[in-house]
Amino acid sequence: MQAGRKREIRKKADVFREKCKISRYGIIDLFKDCERLGYKLLRYPLGENADLGFTVKKDNDIVIFTNSCSRLSREIFTLAHETGHVILHLEEGSSFIDNNITINGRSTDEKEREANYFAACLLMPADDVGRFIDLEIQSFYEKGLSAMDIARIMSEFNVSFDMALNRLESLGVIDSNQKICLDNEKIERKVSNLLRSVGGNARLNVPGNEIEIPYEYIDYTIYNYNHNAIPKETLERVLACYQLSIEDVSDKLVEHRSDDKDDLDDLIGGLDD
Ligand SMILES: [Zn+2]
Incomplete structure (x- = not known):
């Protein structure tokens, strides 16, 4: 992705984020924000191996579906990714269907990469992440980040452990070796235990299985x-x-x-x- 296009996407994510309700650093409930902005949200536990989400524009309605069999933090990322398609790519009659490949970043399709970049900038903007680490993680300057700190970041920004690591790496907060260490620590201690030990939001790590169908x-x-x-x-x-x-x-x-x-x-x- 070219630097100019990336800046354009950051700017659009920033404009969208201004319409969201933010706690001190992270978006509180992206589902509510999208509904307030007039999107028709559909949430349904479609099955673990089914598609993760789609978005379609029809008769001026923007419909976004997310599969609530995903862990909640993943479902939130899917919603952010679909929002990226809405803001960056969606025209009347067009649609996007997303699965594990388009959403985890392995896709080489330019629009999928753009939607993932939009989602990352929307959920974890560089300045808010930097502010959180500076003000809330006391030992950062002496010891760097621990897996418990990642769980704190998860809870504040409502993202998955993996998403937090990827974003921190691309922002240059951690390097690839630190990422591997943190990932190993995650496997050893389990995300649910890490969330519990920092008093975080344990719901992020389990499927919501929500059923939400517009009236x-x-x-x-x-x-x-x-x-x-x-x-x-x-x-x-x-x-x-x-x-x-x-x-x-x-x-x-x-x-x-x-x-x-x-x-x-x-x-x-x-x-x-
Ligand atoms: Zn997509």
Whole structure:
């Protein structure tokens, strides 16, 4: 990526970040910020081997899906990556689908690399990371960073351990040897234990399994049901997300063919009489 393009992405990430609610250093809840900015968020536990996320622009709606089977810190990164596509690449009718390869940075596709860079700048901007290390990590200048410090950074910036290490390396805070040492320490002590020992946010390290479907999707689901595109069970499952049952929306449902047949039977039965 060229230096000029990188600066442009940093600037756009910075503008977006100004619209987010920040604690002292990190974004508090990127999901809430995206919803407030009018994006339609879909969160669903689609399965561990399924795609991680996608974004699509349709009829001026921006829809972002994230797979909530990922650990929460990963799901947040996926959301930041999709936001990058929205800000940098999305045009009417276009879409991006992301998996492990596009999101962990191994993809050579320029747009995927840009979205990952945007996500890193949005979640862990250089100056805020520097300020956090300077003000909150007391022994940094004598001893550098420990795995517990990485857990502190995780909790403040709502990122995964690996993301924190990658970002700190690319910012020049740690070198590749220190990264390997910290990674080994992580494997030995486990991220969940590290988070616990610094009083961090343990939820980051487990899947959220959230189900979040925009209210408009009820109408969309009913439309599909009325046109025989989905079975009754799917409709019931979507309604259950809103604590609704079939009876609650019965006035919007078209009678299905099997019901028509019953009516016909009644009619024929009536004629027989
Ligand atoms: Zn992508």
